Amino acid sequence: MNTETEPAFFETNAAPGVVGQPLSRVDGRAKVTGQAKYSAEYNHLPGLAHAVFKTSDVAKGRITGFDASAAQRVPGVLAILTHQNLPQPAVSPNTPEGKKTIGMGVQMGFLPLTSDQIHYAAQPVAMVVADTLEHAQHAAALLRVQVAPEAPTASYQDAKAQRFDPSKGKGAGEGRGNAAAAFASAPIQLSGTYTHALNHHNPMEPGATTAHWEAPDRLLVYDTAQGMAWMQKSLSKMLGLPADQVRVITKYLGGGFGCKGSTWPHTILTVLAAKAVGRPVKLALTRPQMFTGMGHREDQEQTLRLGATKDGKLLALLHEKTSTTSPWDDYAETNAKIIGMLYQCPAFEAKLQLARANVMTSTYMRAPGEAPGSFALESAMDDLAYRVGVDPIQIRLLNHADKDPSTGKPWSSKSLKQCYQRGAELFGWSQRNAQNGQTRDGKLLVGWGMATASYPVHSGQGNARVRLYADGHAVAQAAATDLGTGTYTVMTQVAADALGLTPDKVRFELGDTVLPTTIISGGSMAAGTVSSSVYLAAQDAWQKLIKVAVMDAKSPLFRAKPADVEVVQGRLQLKATPGKGEDFAALMKRAGLDDVEGMATGRYGAGYESAQAALNAKSDDAGKDDAGQHSMHSFGAHFCEVKVDPELGTVRVTKWVSVIAGGRILNPKTARSQIMGGAIMGIGAALMEQTVRDQNLARYTNASLADYHIPVNADVPDMTVEFIDEHDPYINAMGVKGIGEVSIVGTAAAVGNAIFHATGRRLRSLPITPDKVLDALRQPA
Amino acid sequence: MQSDLFPDSDAPQPDDSSRRSFMKQAGGILGLALAPPLVAQAERLTAYSKTIEGATEVTLRVNGQARTLRIEPRVTLLDALREYLDLTGTKKGCDHGQCGACTVHVDGRRINSCLTLAVMQQGKEITTIEGLAQGEQLHPMQEAFIKHDGFQCGYCTPGQIMSGVACVKEGHAGTDAQAREWMSGNLCRCGAYANILAAVREVAQRG
Ligand code: FES
Ligand code: FES
Numbered sequence: 012m013n014t015e016t017e018p019a020f021f022e023t024n025a026a027p028g029v030v031g032q033p034l035s036r037v038d039g040r041a042k043v044t045g046q047a048k049y050s051a052e053y054n055h056l057p058g059l060a061h062a063v064f065k066t067s068d069v070a071k072g073r074i075t076g077f078d079a080s081a082a083q084r085v086p087g088v089l090a091i092l093t094h095q096n097l098p099q100p101a102v103s104p105n106t107p108e109g110k111k112t113i114g115m116g117v118q119m120g121f122l123p124l125t126s127d128q129i130h131y132a133a134q135p136v137a138m139v140v141a142d143t144l145e146h147a148q149h150a151a152a153l154l155r156v157q158v159a160p161e162a163p164t165a166s167y168q169d170a171k172a173q174r175f176d177p178s179k180g181k182g183a184g185e186g187r188g189n190a191a192a193a194f195a196s197a198p199i200q201l202s203g204t205y206t207h208a209l210n211h212h213n214p215m216e217p218g219a220t221t222a223h224w225e226a227p228d229r230l231l232v233y234d235t236a237q238g239m240a241w242m243q244k245s246l247s248k249m250l251g252l253p254a255d256q257v258r259v260i261t262k263y264l265g266g267g268f269g270c271k272g273s274t275w276p277h278t279i280l281t282v283l284a285a286k287a288v289g290r291p292v293k294l295a296l297t298r299p300q301m302f303t304g305m306g307h308r309e310d311q312e313q314t315l316r317l318g319a320t321k322d323g324k325l326l327a328l329l330h331e332k333t334s335t336t337s338p339w340d341d342y343a344e345t346n347a348k349i350i351g352m353l354y355q356c357p358a359f360e361a362k363l364q365l366a367r368a369n370v371m372t373s374t375y376m377r378a379p380g381e382a383p384g385s386f387a388l389e390s391a392m393d394d395l396a397y398r399v400g401v402d403p404i405q406i407r408l409l410n411h412a413d414k415d416p417s418t419g420k421p422w423s424s425k426s427l428k429q430c431y432q433r434g435a436e437l438f439g440w441s442q443r444n445a446q447n448g449q450t451r452d453g454k455l456l457v458g459w460g461m462a463t464a465s466y467p468v469h470s471g472q473g474n475a476r477v478r479l480y481a482d483g484h485a486v487a488q489a490a491a492t493d494l495g496t497g498t499y500t501v502m503t504q505v506a507a508d509a510l511g512l513t514p515d516k517v518r519f520e521l522g523d524t525v526l527p528t529t530i531i532s533g534g535s536m537a538a539g540t541v542s543s544s545v546y547l548a549a550q551d552a553w554q555k556l557i558k559v560a561v562m563d564a565k566s567p568l569f570r571a572k573p574a575d576v577e578v579v580q581g582r583l584q585l586k587a588t589p590g591k592g593e594d595f596a597a598l599m600k601r602a603g604l605d606d607v608e609g610m611a612t613g614r615y616g617a618g619y620e621s622a623q624a625a626l627n628a629k630s631d632d633a634g635k636d637d638a639g640q641h642s643m644h645s646f647g648a649h650f651c652e653v654k655v656d657p658e659l660g661t662v663r664v665t666k667w668v669s670v671i672a673g674g675r676i677l678n679p680k681t682a683r684s685q686i687m688g689g690a691i692m693g694i695g696a697a698l699m700e701q702t703v704r705d706q707n708l709a710r711y712t713n714a715s716l717a718d719y720h721i722p723v724n725a726d727v728p729d730m731t732v733e734f735i736d737e738h739d740p741y742i743n744a745m746g747v748k749g750i751g752e753v754s755i756v757g758t759a760a761a762v763g764n765a766i767f768h769a770t771g772r773r774l775r776s777l778p779i780t781p782d783k784v785l786d787a788l789r790q791p792a
Numbered sequence: 793m794q795s796d797l798f799p800d801s802d803a804p805q806p807d808d809s810s811r812r813s814f815m816k817q818a819g820g821i822l823g824l825a826l827a828p829p830l831v832a833q834a835e836r837l838t839a840y841s842k843t844i845e846g847a848t849e850v851t852l853r854v855n856g857q858a859r860t861l862r863i864e865p866r867v868t869l870l871d872a873l874r875e876y877l878d879l880t881g882t883k884k885g886c887d888h889g890q891c892g893a894c895t896v897h898v899d900g901r902r903i904n905s906c907l908t909l910a911v912m913q914q915g916k917e918i919t920t921i922e923g924l925a926q927g928e929q930l931h932p933m934q935e936a937f938i939k940h941d942g943f944q945c946g947y948c949t950p951g952q953i954m955s956g957v958a959c960v961k962e963g964h965a966g967t968d969a970q971a972r973e974w975m976s977g978n979l980c981r982c983g984a985y986a987n988i989l990a991a992v993r994e995v996a997q998r999g
Contacts, residue, residue, distance in 0.1 A: 039938035042946030043930065043953060045881015045921035052880035061875075086846075144875055145864050215885045215893055215981045216947040265883075265947030266981050298886040495944025495982045684941045684984060691983030716890035716979060723976040727985040 017623065018550050020509075020543075020675075020745045021738065023578075028508035030501075033680035037514070038263075038499045047263040050233045051219035056291040059221070060089055061144040062284050064277070064300060065151045070132035070163035070369040070709035078155035082139065087146035089288045091154060092138040094124045098283050101251030105339075116238065116245030118273035118306060119372040120339035124280055129158065130338050131371045132710040133303035138280060140288050163709035166310055166335045167366035174333075174366045177341035185347045187417070188358030193327035197318025201394050206776045207383040208701030209310040209335075211302055212376050213721060214494075216265020218305050220281040223291040229256045234278055236261045237271040238531030239490040243524045245274040246282065262522040264494040264532075268692070269375040270305040271494070272533045277304055302702060302714035306374030308383070309334040310704070313346060315387045318358075323399035325356035325410050330387070333364045337372040341365055344375070346384030349756070352417040352644075353388060353465055354410040359417075369709045375533065377692060378752040381466055382759070389462035389760030390775060393767060397447070403461055403764065404431050404440065415642030423620075423641035423741035426672035427463065430648040430735055434461070434670040437731050438650040448771035448792060455654040458769025462757035464671070468643035468748050470616035471536040473529025475544035477506060477609045479552050481599035483581075485510050485517045487548065490526040491541045495688075496751060497681030498537060504677060505542045505745065509549030511581030519545075527610065535645070535749030536615060542677060543744035544613025552609030553578040556595055559602050566598060567591050615743045616643055641741050645748040647671035649690060649757050652728075653765040657788055660781030662766060664694050665728050672735040674748030682750055683732045689754020690730065695722045696755075697762035699778050850911055854879065855923025865911050870894045872910035873920060881921040881950045885979070892978030895951035895958075896920050902958035921950035924957070932998065933957050936991035944982035952978045956992040965996035 020030075041047040053059075079091045103125055104110040104117045123135040136156050141147035164172045194200060221233040230250065236242040239259050247254040264271065277294055285292040296304045311334035318327035330350045334343050347361030376382075396406035411428065414421050435441065443459050444450050450457040475489040487506035493499045502519040510517065520526060530540045557576045560568040560583050568576055568583060568591070577586045584592025599607065614622050617639040624640070652666035669686050676682045699720040703712045713719050739746050759777055766784070767773050771792035774783055847862045854877065861876045870887070873879040873896070882905055885893030889907040896905045897919040924931040933956050936942070943949040955978045959965050964974035971992050972985075980988065 035938050036941065036943075038946070039943075040930070042943055042949050043921075043934040043937050044925055045879070045950050047946050048880065049883075049947065051884075052874070054875065054878050054880070143864075144871060145866055213981055214945070214947070215891065215979065216883070216945065217885070264945060266945040268981070295884070298888065298890070495946065497944075680941050681944075684944055684982075684987060687986055688944060688983030691985065692981075715888065716886045717888070721979060721981060722983070722985070723979060724985040724989060725972040725976040727972075727983070730986050 017547060017626065017744055019740060020546055021740065029504045029514050030508045030677055031675070032504070032678065034500055034504055034514060034678055036497060036500045036681065037503050038493065049216055049263045049265055050221060050235045050261060051293060051295040053221050053233045056221065056223050058290040060140050060142060060288060060290045060292050061147045062138050062140045062281055062292050062294040063147045063151045064135040065137040065139065065154050065156065066133040066300065066303070067129045067136050067158065069129060069158055069160040072129045072158045072160040074127040074129065074136055074156060075159050076157040077137065078157070081153040082150040085141070085146055085150040085153065087142035088139065088150045089142065089290070090140045090284065091150070092124070092140065092284055092287060093136065094126055097124050098286055099125060100249040100279060100283065102248050113245045113248045114241070116241035116274045118342065118374045119275070119337065121337070122279065123276050131303065131369050132708070133300065135276065135280065138284050140284050140292055163369035164367065165704055165706045165709040166368050167312065167333050169368060169706065172366035172368055174364055177343065177363060177365050185351055186360040190327045190329050190358040190360035193358035194316055194318040194329055197326045198321045199319040199395070199398060201317045201391055201398065202314070203387070203391055203394070203775050204312060204314045205387040205390065206312045207310070207386065208777055209704065210308040210376060210696055210700050211702050211719060212268040212270035212305070213301060213716070213719065214266030214268060214270065217296045217298060217301050218271065218275065218277060219293070219295040220278045221291065221293040222282040222285040224285055228252060230282060231258045231260070232278070232282065233260050235264060235271045237264065237267045237492055237494060237533050239492065239522065239524050240528045241272070241531055242274050242278070246279065249279050250282070259524045260522060261492050264492050267494040268377045269379065269533060272531055273306065273374060275305050298716055299714040302711050303371060306372060307702065308376040308379070309336065309343065309373035311383060313383070313387045315350070315391050317391045317395060319395055323395055323401060323406050323409055325354055327358040328356050330361040333366065335368045335370060336365045337370055338367055340372040342372055342374065344383060345380035349381045349384045349465060350388050352415055353412065353463060355412045355416050356410070370704070377689065378466055378756045381752065381756045382693070382696070385462065385464070385757045386759040386763070386777065389757050390763050390773065393460065393760070393764040394773065402445070404435060407431065407463055418642055420640065420642040423643040424674070424737050424739040425644070425646055426735040426737050427646040427648070430646060430670040430672055433733060433735065434648040434650050434668050437670070437733065438668040440650065447768045450769070452654055454657065456657055456769040458653050458655065458765040458767065459651070460761045460764025460766070460768055461648060461650045462760040462764060464647035464649060464753050464756040465644050466535055466753035466756055468539070468616045468645065468742050469534045469536050470618040471530040471540045472612055472614045472618055473540045473544050474527035474610065474612050475529065475541065475548040476527050477510070477545065477548040477552050478606050479510055479595070480606045481596055481604060483512060483516055483596060485512055486520060487517065487545050488520045488526040489529045489541050489544060490524050491521040491529050491537055492532045493521060494532055496532060496537065496685060497678055498532065498541065500681055501538060501677035502541055502545050505545045506549060509546045535751045535753070538677060538749050539615040539743045539745065539747040540613055542747050543615060544611055546744055547611035547613050548609040550609065551611045552607050555607050555609065556598060557583060559604070560598050563598070563602060565601055567593055613744060619743045620741050643742050645671065645673040645750060645753040647753050649761040651761040651765045653762060653769055655766060655769045655784060660784035660788070662698055662779060662784060664726070664762060667728055667730040669754070670733045670735060671750060671753060672737050673750040673753060674737050674739045674742060675746040676734045677747060679734065682734065685750055686732045686754040687730050689752065690758050691722050691727055693755040693758025694726065694762060696777055697759040697779060699780065701778050851914055852910060852918060853916065854918045855920060863910060865909060867910050868906050869896070869908045869910045869913050870905040873905065879920050879922055883947055883950055885948065892955060893948050893951040895954040895978065897954060897958060902955050921954060924953065931957065932995050933991065936994050940987045940990040940994070941984070942987040942991040943984050948978060948980045952980065952988055956988070956995065959992060960996045965992050968993060971996065
């Protein structure tokens, strides 16, 4: 081991352990028996009261008054809280300065119940707190809200929407070369406009907050939080409390997909309500409120122009995106990033336009930017393949980027070609009919499509603690969350291997801000960050024990140099003469140590690479900055078969293959599930998911799970998932890239491309519902 | 669509105590004029409740145990379990019969517990996810879900398992296509469907 750098898992764990094994989830038993406690299920708090929101029927206007006479008469009502009587936060996100103070944890620059203004439909305008849920619901129904309504703006499609370029004044936009000129002179010119419907994350567990003031200045919150530290910080800032006075607990999280990454209004409002009534208060959003409570993927339109040589080599990419945003914020998914990096192309330009409307702020949803961006790019690449007359895989190989074209940096690792090859084998792609519209199964039209996936390795860091007991048990801890991602399980595996124990002797604890601070479970960053910090914390514990051993006259390692000692499977031994050494348990017993603790910071992505470079620097490197040598991404390929009913316009996905290269796969069982889940969400976006906003009233017309369709079991075919083994030494100590988001990237395009192959019709508007298919089939191919 | 996707008339069916029968029963409680058979049914129901307004004493048999609680007649079975009996294993995903997260068994049939009132389920045998295992011994469906990774976040899981057990018992897990169809009332946003199918089919095949 090179002692000047942090140890890497590759070096200390040559022998196969449980990392990489398909362990069943360690939290499985709790989940199948109903013992796993989610955030709305802490009923033990004394005097726990229930809160419900009263929401606005109009999307824009002013509250002129309340009539609470009937509501107040409902027995058990503790408080009816409005902007007139709710205790106000110390800092609100309503101003840019306030939002900046609160930090990354708050996505929306507006907090309801702070003024009489109504800015979006179903905005909370009052809260009713009562002893039972039924009393609170009943009183909320009886509460009358008087409103002076105004005409709202519904979306970017609304002519009166105010449009702006959010990058104005923030430096240059993205791009390279002269894309317009390169496009104008390109022998092949393709242009398409792609629309992506508004999507909602809709995790099965609605957002929920249980707020308990343990003391006048000390708060405990059970919340549906993907990011513990973000929520702790944002709440402490809004409340004017030191961060240590706010404790957030999320032991189990019923999905999130991005929408539980931020502190949304219901959390802080429930906390303020608990303060107002002097009792613990629980609020769970209703399913309709989930459509107006925790953000969404914005409705958007992209125009992609693609210029290429006659044989299909890219010359120019020009991308324009228009999407809807709220009255205050300028958030938009960054679609342009994947369009600029996925293929070798000398000229690229991207423009972004936002339109203000009466909607809440959109937020990151699984692969924000990469998912809708790849729909445009991968559909266009498919068009290019047909235009040039080559196989869709061939066109992608022809334009394969050997370096990151957006930065010129080499990849830390890239196994995309293997993904294409293996995916094609598993799918039987070589049997594909090169002509579209030619394959039939009875009256059904059969089509095969594929698309490329990629997602960046962001930069992150976080802490972990490992406590090893002399009896051979261990506990590892970090304030991470497990939203179905397998964090409990994979971190148990990492700690077990790092300590030379079997996983049944190890418990991983997460979901509580009293544990070591780590990164949000988002951006596919958690697995890489938390695993490396757990691994390094174990190494720290070993270093402490090595010091004990070399100072212990009774140890065979007495007076050895610590750097000459290694730990293999829990045995401390001399590197040169491994026969000389002893087991940790014997050492600890003799030394009277019941336990030993290690603590470490794990880094991930560019932060890891530059830290390693700095630790390895020579003295004449002082002041030199060579951070971020590599471009880091996971890659993959999705293959899809559809059957289209030409009479009904229905599309069924009948076969699916995903092959993913995501660095080290900590657990192929949970990883396979995660990839399938992402692909299914992509199938949903491709074929059925859309929240419809009425263009006059700016209200959602289908805010329920009966009307917002997500895939059900019968929509999902047999799926094959494989991983390409990658050893990437640049991304973190474990070599983990993260896979939560690459799973969805390209999936909608794979479906659209299969529909094109089946029908000869290119559908560029998601979701591809039967009406659109029938319309297209009525047009000439 | 295959014929095995359609119910046989005498096979046990999923029964979610439809809104219509609830309306009739509620009307009975309010004392409106009703046809004689319904009056009898209403009387049978009101006999369990001492008063017809405000909180009243209700006895439910849950997981083999009689549990008495004071609730209003409008409390759903789901809320009675979660909020009054602290049986939070049964989940609330929509509260409107759209997701299946709240699936429990009543007299052996699967129902959405958000679509029925607790008072209507007196005198019946209610089984929740907490009552499926025999002590430490998990039900084969629970074992199969762990083995096949039939979940990620776990929030839909109690409902999926209760539905899966009933689906097998109903004889609706005979083929993959049939099981997919008859498990489609239980949404899973994490997308564990293929693994749920594997678990249900394995239990069905073991018989
Ligand atoms: S909570 Fe009952 S069906 Fe969704
Ligand atoms: S496991 Fe998360 S919703 Fe099914």
